Amino acid sequence: MQLATGTKMGALALAACLSVSALAACGSNNGASSAESSTGASGGGQAATEPKTEISISMYDRGEVVSAEGNYENNRWTKWINENGPAIVSWVPVPRNEAQTKLNTLIASGGAPDLIWEYDRNYIAQLANQGAIQPIDEYIEKYSTTFKSYLAEHPELKPYLMVNGKMYAVSSLRGVESVANAGMWIRQDWLDKLGLQAPTTTEEFFEVARKFKEADLDGNGKADTVPIVFNSNGPTVMRNLFAAHWGQWYLEDGVLEFGRISDRYMESMAFQKQLYDEGLLDQEYITDKSAQRATQLWTTGKAGIFLGSWDMESLFKDLKSNDPDAQMTALEPFTTKFGKNGLLQSAIPNILVSFNSKMKEDEIEAAVKFLDWMLETGWKPLRYGEENVHYKTVDGAPQIIDAEKFRTEVQYAKEYAVINQYELKPEWFSVMAATDELSQEYAKERANSLTVAMKNKFRRDIPYSPDLPELSQLIATFNPIAEQIEAKIVTGGSSMTAEAGMEEARKEWSRLGGDNVNKLANEWYQQNKAQLE
Structure with a gap:
């Protein structure tokens, strides 16, 4: 099956579960059939003969995976990522409201994942000062192409990634709808x-x-x-x-x-x-x-x-x-x-992804290349889904086909796009909204409100x-x-x-x-x- 790789798309309206994020319908999990072959899928699949290094990544458990889909560790998305990405990834869910406590426990026991991420920069700085994570400047320079170019295009991100003069994390920009806060x-x-x-x-x-x-x-x-x-x-x-x-x-x-x-x-x-x-x-x-x-x-x-x-x-x-x-x-x-x-307006970085200080160089190389892949193309199916199955493109914007199907099969998948170029455009709201007159009226006001919210510089x-x-x-x-x-x-x-x-x-x-x-x-x-x- 063919996954979407085209135009950037943004979050869909809440009422229609419009946070557009989907992957090919690759079969059910939890004991059900395995994912379909990704031969024709987008995302830069790697040749089967090339060995892939295994890495682990933390993620938030928000309780959004229904039993028919499996769980956060094993579902259609995790299978697709491992088939198409340059590394084999195991995911380590931590409860959203107890994330730092759980991560601290894992770090203390020596069982923390290779990549640890959080929204809280102070927490990342704390881990850096404790020696739990390591500086990655030389590894980004040595192994990265996509993120290195992305950071050069968005130097405003760099201060958030630095601790004591060294880079301790990678990140990508928040979408404008997430930066707007009031x-x-x-x-x-x-x-x-x-x-x-x-x-x-x-x-x-x-x-x-x-x-x-x-x-x-x-x-x-x-x-x-x-x-x-x-x-x-x-x-x-x-x-x-x-x-x-x-x-x-x-x-x-x-x-x-x-x-x-x-x-x-x-x-x-x-x-x-x-x-x-x-x-x-x-x-x-x-x-x-x-x-x-x-x-x-x-x-x-x-x-x-x-x-x-x-x-x-x-x-x-x-x-x-x-x-x-x-x-x-x-x-x-x-x-x-x-x-x-x-x-x-919220701070511009999305999540901050850091590297466990116990990682070996081959694991670091695999992690950097995985993040490059995720930032370049891997995030798109994780956020958008399969075209003509979960959404259709109308005037360049995504439109949910079946809100319940989307909610069940793809809503949770956004957690895996740890670094991405997800972006929302206000002019898409009318396409993404329901077709009734009231929803269309609000879509226009919503687009105007987001534009107004971002019109003037917030002092930081x-x-x-x-x-x-x-x-x-x-x-x-x-x-x-x-x-x-x-x-x-x-x-x-x-x-x-x-x-x-x-x-x-x-x-x-x-x-x-x-x-x-x-x-x-x-x-x-x-x-x-x-x-x-």
Whole structure:
């Protein structure tokens, strides 16, 4: 059977299980028939006469493999990989929520896989400092072709791969839909009804919110409109409008400063406090931990601005079911006194794949060549599936044929594409969505929202935070205290100003060892400055 190797394709919409990732239907597992011959399959199959070195790779067990498919270690995908790839791979599943604990146990017992991967760069740095993984600069130079070229084309990845001046991991870029992390939405029909434009400054944002509050836009004759609601992303959205993420470090005149104790963070708190004091922000947001109230206010037409995620299909459809004339559209970040800052965007690397320090050179060579193969062509069938079986190509975009078949046979396979060039294009959403009118309407808004979410540069002065145990310990203690202070600032009326609250937060930071952490962080920055650029 012939597997797709053509045009890059992106993730499909969640409702249709659209995270396009499939392989040829190579027979069932768990005692069922073996995979079909891959003679005609794409992915650079290796001649049968060439011996293949065996390697092992960790992976997340997300519980997505149904019994008919086998298990994470043995299924249609693992067989296809071994038939087509340049190495024989055994996969070592670790529970998603206990991955680091399980990997640490395997490392301590000497049973860790050859390739160990994680999203958490601090964990990879920890393994490097412990000697559990090894630097791979010379091996990439010696054995790699595809990844070496890829890294030259994407030098922005390199800082994330470096520990103490040496490369300890390989990675590939996240798809744009994974980098985008937040979104703002506004009722366009409310703007139109009031003759307003989308706000472009802080002052205009306040003006729009005030008019939303004053006008009886739902026509019920009651003053029950809540202009602004949000889910758990909301406070972060407000902070990032001021370039002040609570967990990031920023460079100010060459000196690192922790975001949560910065002047810009204080200004973001003053902004939120004013919204709350004027009744423009939901007065019950603190107790609305699951955003159930915010969701109800939005979907019943009682709110005009939602701060949350860039992809909010259920809110869109529920709102439209209650008010077919409602128009929900993405709102671009507006300018504050600190300029225009982009919405929250995740760090650009996908997973970080490291090499066990106990690997022999023949195993390292096989692993590098396997990763080259995966990055060049191997990932495509693992993400896309078999054309005309799991998807068909429409206007260059993938369209799921049978959502249930896809969910059963290919949903789990994305775990094997540990390094890939998976990329989503907003213009594909209409093709990937269901054909009904409502789904098509949202597909257009979804594409626009992703474009808006990525339109403005998100401020990230250094690619990652210092990997200091003192910092981790401090933040674990400081953050709950800071949250309590911030709640008092926003909801306490005249009892606490943003300035007074920030003074209190800074005192707590210092009391808990923040001055020493500031010193250590800046020493770390000076030592690692070259690899951070």
